[in-house]
Amino acid sequence: MSIALTAQDISRAITRISHEILEKNTDSNAITILGIPTRGADLALRVANSIYEISALKIPVGALDVTLHRDDLRIRPPRPLMETSVPVEGVEGRTVILVDDVLFSGRTIRSALDALGEVGRPARVQLAVLVDRGHRELPIRADFVGKNIPTSLSQSVKVSLLERDGLDEVAITEAM
Amino acid sequence: MRHLLSISDLSKDFALEILSTAHELSRISEGGTKKLPTLRGKTVVNLFAEDSTRTRISFEAAAKRLSADVINFSAKGSSVSKGESLKDTAQTLQALGADAVVLRHPASGAAHRLAQGRWISGTVINAGDGTHEHPSQALLDAFTIQRHLCDSKGDLAGLHIAIVGDILHSRVARSNVLLLKKLGAMVTLVAPPTLIPFAWESWGVNVSHDLDAVLPTIDAVIMLRIQKERMHDLYFPSSREYSSLFGINAERANLMKSHALVMHPGPMNRGLEITAEVADSSASVVVEQVANGVSVRMAILYLFIAGNQEG
Numbered sequence: 144m145s146i147a148l149t150a151q152d153i154s155r156a157i158t159r160i161s162h163e164i165l166e167k168n169t170d171s172n173a174i175t176i177l178g179i180p181t182r183g184a185d186l187a188l189r190v191a192n193s194i195y196e197i198s199a200l201k202i203p204v205g206a207l208d209v210t211l212h213r214d215d216l217r218i219r220p221p222r223p224l225m226e227t228s229v230p231v232e233g234v235e236g237r238t239v240i241l242v243d244d245v246l247f248s249g250r251t252i253r254s255a256l257d258a259l260g261e262v263g264r265p266a267r268v269q270l271a272v273l274v275d276r277g278h279r280e281l282p283i284r285a286d287f288v289g290k291n292i293p294t295s296l297s298q299s300v301k302v303s304l305l306e307r308d309g310l311d312e313v314a315i316t317e318a319m
Numbered sequence: 320m321r322h323l324l325s326i327s328d329l330s331k332d333f334a335l336e337i338l339s340t341a342h343e344l345s346r347i348s349e350g351g352t353k354k355l356p357t358l359r360g361k362t363v364v365n366l367f368a369e370d371s372t373r374t375r376i377s378f379e380a381a382a383k384r385l386s387a388d389v390i391n392f393s394a395k396g397s398s399v400s401k402g403e404s405l406k407d408t409a410q411t412l413q414a415l416g417a418d419a420v421v422l423r424h425p426a427s428g429a430a431h432r433l434a435q436g437r438w439i440s441g442t443v444i445n446a447g448d449g450t451h452e453h454p455s456q457a458l459l460d461a462f463t464i465q466r467h468l469c470d471s472k473g474d475l476a477g478l479h480i481a482i483v484g485d486i487l488h489s490r491v492a493r494s495n496v497l498l499l500k501k502l503g504a505m506v507t508l509v510a511p512p513t514l515i516p517f518a519w520e521s522w523g524v525n526v527s528h529d530l531d532a533v534l535p536t537i538d539a540v541i542m543l544r545i546q547k548e549r550m551h552d553l554y555f556p557s558s559r560e561y562s563s564l565f566g567i568n569a570e571r572a573n574l575m576k577s578h579a580l581v582m583h584p585g586p587m588n589r590g591l592e593i594t595a596e597v598a599d600s601s602a603s604v605v606v607e608q609v610a611n612g613v614s615v616r617m618a619i620l621y622l623f624i625a626g627n628q629e630g
Contacts, residue, residue, distance in 0.1 A: 208343065211356070211621070212356060212357070216357060216626060217626065221621060221622050221626040223339065224340050224343035226343065226346075227343065227347055228346075229350060257356065261354075262350065262351070
């Protein structure tokens with residue numbers, strides 16, 4: 144096992160992503176951040192807090208569970224649903240920033256785009272991820288990346304976050 | 320787990336998972352999403368060999384909201400009324416490619432027979448079999464109680480629920496007793512002695528014949544329908560007497576704690592087991608039970624069919 148990101152690296156990455164979000168979106172009042180449970184939702188809250196520290200802007204933040212929109216439902220056992228909470232501002236006509244911990248095949252994000260389409264029609268959708276590990280199976284890319292980590296398919300990337308796992312860390316493990 | 324036949328097959332954790340899934344699904348529906356792609360390409364057959372409105376349309380709505388294809392098959396107007404056996408009907412459904420069969424049948428154990436018969440490869444969901452069980456009704460009752468009286472992830476520990484009426488013939492009562500006990504609630508059955516089953520001692524419940532004494536202690540009361548079609552013997556002297564001793568009216572409802580709920584699985588006999596005044600009062604959650612039924616049945620269909628790729 145090797146540590147790809149330490150607690151300090153994660154916190155720097157989140158600060159940088161927050162700056163980039165503000166830089167890229169001049170109309171920051173129209174931003175809504177939606178995290179993909181479980182750890183994407185935790186990261187979404189951190190990004191929103193970080194934006195608040197930088198610019199004193201209160202960005203609406205919520206969570207979007209994509210389980211029911213996944214394309215592998217029929218080949219994997221059903222999994223429990225996570226919480227979906229869309230801020231009262233909704234998504235209609237807004238800039239939605241999806242946040243997830245690891246970008247891998249891109250299938251989760253495809254499901255998220257479908258799930259988002261059920262909620263409303265955002266003006267635009269952007270994607271922020273803590274780790275991009277490559278191996279895309281769909282034409283999807285992230286707008287904001289904490290760190291690009293080249294991996295092999297036999298490896299797995301484990302993201303631990305303080306609020307859920309007791310420490311901040313991204314580790315690469317070799318599958319047995 | 321492949322089939323939903325009886326509450327006794329469910330672990331407490333799995334029962335809670337069904338409820339929490341239903342909770343998320345109802346939030347998604349309330350958020351304006353009416354249709355989910357989850358069961359696209361799956362076929363759900365509603366095989367109803369006994370009359371039902373609520374349960375059938377509830378399962379139908381649930382399946383449609385998850386994008387499944389729904390085939391409704393009722394005994395009246397089908398070959399079942401010409402004497403076709405359950406086996407032949409099941410084989411027909413298998414040939415049609417049913418991924419799930421939601422079965423309502425007047426014979427106790429029919430769902431079990433269908434699941435064990437190896438006539439079909441899909442999931443069997445018991446939607447009421449004779450006087451045996453009605454698991455989805457119990458789950459939606461527990462869900463309704465949980466939404467009003469507990470935190471949404473927790474069990475029902477510490478709550479006291481009364482089930483009033485024809486316990487003897489009621490599959491709703493049987494499933495509810497099993498589930499409420501599993502989730503930690505205390506259950507009291509209230510009925511005339513003729514409508515209490517013989518072996519109730521083994522159920523782990525209390526039995527009372529005095530509704531007025533029970534009402535002040537409970538958090539929810541489930542009123543059962545007097546099923547006129549099953550009242551072949553003289554179980555009580557007259558409807559009026561039953562109503563005056565075991566029916567709930569406004570005066571009785573006032574004996575309850577202020578947060579207590581009045582529930583009824585429907586269809587109600589207004590004026591017999593429940594007065595119109597109580598049925599339409601703020602304590603009554605009868606209409607909400609119907610809405611919750613759709614969310615709970617969506618959760619059941621999702622958890623039992625979505626990943627069921629042959630076994």
